[in-house]
Amino acid sequence: xxxxxxxxxxxxxxxxxxxxxxxxxxxxxxxxxxxxxxxxxxxxxxxxxxxxxxxxxxxxxxxxxxxxxxxxxxxxxxxxxxxxxxxxxxxxxxxxxxxxxxxxxxxxxxxxxxxxxxxxxxxxxxxxxxxxxxxxxxxxxxxxxxxxxxxxxxxxxxxxxxxxxxx
Numbered sequence: 642x643x644x645x646x647x648x649x650x651x652x653x654x655x656x657x658x659x660x661x662x663x664x665x666x667x668x669x670x671x672x673x674x675x676x677x678x679x680x681x682x683x684x685x686x687x688x689x690x691x692x693x694x695x696x697x698x699x700x701x702x703x704x705x706x707x708x709x710x711x712x713x714x715x716x717x718x719x720x721x722x723x724x725x726x727x728x729x730x731x732x733x734x735x736x737x738x739x740x741x742x743x744x745x746x747x748x749x750x751x752x753x754x755x756x757x758x759x760x761x762x763x764x765x766x767x768x769x770x771x772x773x774x775x776x777x778x779x780x781x782x783x784x785x786x787x788x789x790x791x792x793x794x795x796x797x798x799x800x801x802x803x804x805x806x807x808x
Contacts, residue, residue: 648680651697654762658698661757662705664746672708676701695772698762702754702773744794752787755780 655676659669679700690696745753754773758764766784770777 647693648677648697651694652677654694655697655701658757658762659701659705661745661761662701662754664742672701672705675704679704692768692771694762695764695768698758698764699772699774705754706750740795744791747794748787748790752783752790755783756787756791759784 652673655673656669659672659676660666663669663672676697680697687693745756748756755769758769758772759766764772766777766780770780773780
């Protein structure tokens with residue numbers, strides 16, 4: 642039976658996935674906190690959980706989808722100056738990461754989640770399907786479309802190349 646220590650071993654991976662989903666540290670931290678809170682509240686179900694990682698990622702997925710559906714209030718800070726960056730970053734790697742994050746943020750959430758689970762978390766297609774509650778064929782088609790869309794965005798093309806329908 643999983644215990645609270647086993648739950649805590651997944652925190653770094655949850656943080657990494659949340660950061661990629663949310664796009665910023667504050668929202669990612671909130672998402673991880675909410676995920677752990679929900680998992681802890683359902684600790685009675687841990688005995689029946691065969692794959693704790695998939696279960697936790699499923700909880701995070703559901704919380705993220707719920708959060709995307711709800712509009713967020715925007716905070717306006719009055720009388721505070723926003724500090725300017727004196728020197729823009731010049732490292733190619735840093736710019737490539739920023740470009741990748743921007744391109745990921747432009748993907749539909751259904752494609753982004755699957756890309757992150759497969760590429761970042763190294764989850765098998767069957768595990769992704771089980772985590773998100775969708776058929777494995779849907780995982781594969783969304784992954785294919787997401788990869789092509791991401792490739793197009795990174796190359797500066799507005800629309801991805803249309804995939805040929807094979808009968």
